[in-house]
Amino acid sequence: MFRLKWPVICAFVCAAHGYSESKWIRMQSPNFEAYSSAGERDTRDTLRYFERVRDFFLQVNKSAPQKSVPVRIVVFGSEKEYAPYRPNEFATAYYFGGSGRDYIVIGRSGEQTAQLAVHEYVHLVARHAGLNFPPWLNEGIAELYSTLRMQGDKVLVGELIPGRIQALSRERWVPLATILSAGPDSPYYSEKDKAGSLYNEGWALAHMLQLSPQYFSKYSEFANALVNGLDSAAAFEKVYGKTVSAVEKDLRDYTSGFQFYGSLFPVKLVNAKESFPISPAGMFDVRLALADLANRPGKDAEARKAFEDLAREDPKRPEPWAGLGNLEWRRNRIAEAVEAFGKAYELGERSPDFLWDFGRLTEGVRPEAAVGAFTDLLKQExxxxxxxxxxxxxxxxxxxxxxxxxxxxxxxxxxxxxxxxxxxxxxxxxxxxxxxxxxxxxxxxxxxxxxxxxxxxxxxxxxxxxxxxxxxxxxxxxxxxxxxRAPRSVIEGSFVEFVCLDEGFKVVIETGQGKKGFLFTNPKQVSVAGRGGKNVDLSCGPQPPTHVKIEYTAAGAGTDADGILTILYLDPEIRSAPE
Missing domain, CATH: 1.25.40 (Serine Threonine Protein Phosphatase 5, Tetratricopeptide repeat)
Structure with a gap:
């Protein structure tokens, strides 16, 4: 039986007190919804930036992310308000792919807002396109496009970032091989005093690969090699015929030279000067958005407290129960997850991601509930x-x-x-x-x-x-x-290797408890999915470290594995912008 509990979480209560004192507003543009404590002017400017950035990628890619609800922007008015939701000590903004909705979180508004908006929207575009790049290229591309600006009737991409050029010229470089192999859990991606090197060298390398005459003609082939499972070093060898040492020498020459390149795109951005509708934000919706931000590994206690409080405050709203269901599922409490998802469904939750999760979770224990969920999903998609x-x-x-x-x-x-x-x-x-x-x-x-x-x-x-x-x-x-059906468990971690065995395959992920391996023998009986169930291909060998969620059943006695794989979600959730 699922019961609401009353834990006292001091840190979250303090955070709640902080945002209750702030004046939160809600502002809606055609494609974005903002909850903000940063004030009307800064919020409106932020939405204008995002509309222009979206328009750029829509024209360049000839498509937009397929999402039934607007992207939600959360803008904090102070560092104190932002601190409880900061994914690490150096992120000034981040993209978060929540269940059923995309979030972009801005830790502070001001001079850097335009650059932050582009950086985080690049992560959103990459995620929806299923581009599972290693961290150096994810962040390098986001930084490369973050400086885009209008130049007549065109948009210029590739302007230099002074702070990064200065850091590359003054600070000691981390060996490029270290940067290329850094995964989501690497200190070069998660610690303030080291992450700058990954962002600096990643930006410079992305700049050289996409814009320099020496490299740009084969960049698409290189990117496809990474998406198809080659590690960065092997991709450089295969596509460019160069070792990492040779690429690093080219990169040092490129950043210390006097000639850099940009790219002009013949697109004219939307002139988003209209005044978007504004209203006081309902505090229930503000707390719900903040609870979504807290609902990720490492924040379970805070998220649980928030969702339980919200469920008590308004028993007719489905979103808190959906959040609790995701939290319980992540903790492998399957019965509790099924019950929470069931309450959310009864109360009217119908977002596509929720329906897919609810259907998959219940098909073995409540098949008629799963039938309803998948039927509703197919009406929408x-x-x-x-x-x-x-x-x-x-x-x-x-x-x-x-x-x-x-x-x-x-x-x-x-x-x-x-x-x-x-x-x-x-x-x-x-x-x-x-x-x-x-x-x-x-x-x-x-x-x-x-x-x-x-x-x-x-x-x-x-x-x-x-x-x-x-x-x-x-x-x-x-x-x-x-x-x-055997009971299924869930675990999250960093996907690091795909092992091809004589009779089957093993997926190896790095978790907080060390490496875990999950077996399967028949690829037809395993779902390997990216965003929205989009199928992807895997090749044998080391993988670009990518955040994954795995569903599995218990392995038999004597099996050299931690479980039998049923579903592998290749779906990185959080991308952040550094200070």
Whole structure:
């Protein structure tokens, strides 16, 4: 049973007292929603910066992040207010991908607001594009674009950042090999006295790679190599034929020279001078936003206190229960997470990320609740193949082949990595409904996509059944949820290695308790997803350190692993801008 408790968290109570004394406002622009204690003028200027930055990337990339709700900007009016929500001791702003909503947090407004706005929006764009770059390139690109400015009817990217150039010329360099291998948990990414080196050298290297004549022509190939799993050193060898030492020499020459390069983009930014609607912010909504910021590893006690208080204050609002559900799930308290998510759903929570999480969490223990969640998700995002597969499996396992067929019939494009499962489920639904002609066509498509001996045996079994209908009907092993599902646990950490074994694979992540390994044998039975369930490819070997969340079941006795992998979320959540 899920009960609200009354812990006293001094630090959070003090923080709550601080923001209760401030005058919070809410301001809405076409694509952003701001909660701010920084004052009307600074808040309006901040939103104008963000609208212009969004317009730039929309024109350059020909697309915008697909999000059903506006990005939420939180602007603090003082360092004291910002301190409890600061992800580390040096971040002046950060991007945070919360459940169902994107946040960009500005620790202070003023002269640097425009640069901070661009930096953090670059992180948002990269996350939605599924670009899992190592920290040096994530931050280097964000800093590179942070100086963009209008120049006539064009936008200039690549202006020098004086503070970084001065630091590179005056301070001792950290070896580039160290910077390239730094992961999210490295002191060069998380400690104030060392992170400056990663930001300085990362910015300079991104500048050279994207803008210098010597490197820019192969930059896209280099970036793709990183996304596909090569570490930075191997990517330089493969794409440029250079060792890290050679690249470092080029970089030192580049930063100490007298010729730098920029890029002019032929885009005209929106002239966002209108006065956006402003109103006093409801303190419930302010506290809810701040609770979302606290709801991440290391802040569990503060987040729990905030969500429990909010749930008591307004029992009809679903958001506190969704927050509690995420917190319980992160702590592997599955029963409590299911109950909290269920309350949020009953109260009307319908954001796509929430529906996906609720469906995945309940499909083994409350399948009808999962059916409702995935059905609601597909009403909002009908192109979600991952949701269709889960919903189709639920219907098949509940002996509803007609409903399964209706769900799967809406699919117009099947990626190769999902083809085997999709066509197996579709053929099974057709066989159960007596549509032998349709099943033959589907099985032929399945045969064209089979890659493993298990899949070949499956095709042969289905074909024999169609030829001899008196045989027992085959039950497809690729349909999830058959029988009783083992309890699933969740762990977060930094994805560092993908090991290819003789019979299967192992995902290795770095956690606060050391390295953990999770096995799987059949890639078709594991979901590897980025933002919004977007599938990604993995290659064997070391991986660019990336924040991940893993769902797993217990490993059998004698197994050389910490668990059996079921879902791997490649989804970095927090990107910060340094002072």
């Amino acid at each position: 009908p192109e979600r193949l991952d949701a269709r597969l889960e919903l189709g499996a639920l219907h098949l396992n509940s002996r509803r082949p007609g409903q399964a067929l209706a769900v799967l019939a809406g699919v117009t494009k099947v990626p190769a990595e999902q083809a085997s499962r999709f066509f197996t489920m579709l053929a099974d639904a057709q066989i159960r409904l007596g549509d032998r002609d349709g099943a033959r066509v589907t099985i032929a498509k399945l045969a064209a996509n089979m890659k493993t001996p298990e899949e070949r045996r499956r095709v042969e079994q289905m074909q024999r059944y169609l030829e001899q209908p008196d045989l027992p009907r085959p039950d497809p092993p690729l349909v999830a949820l058959t029988g009783e």
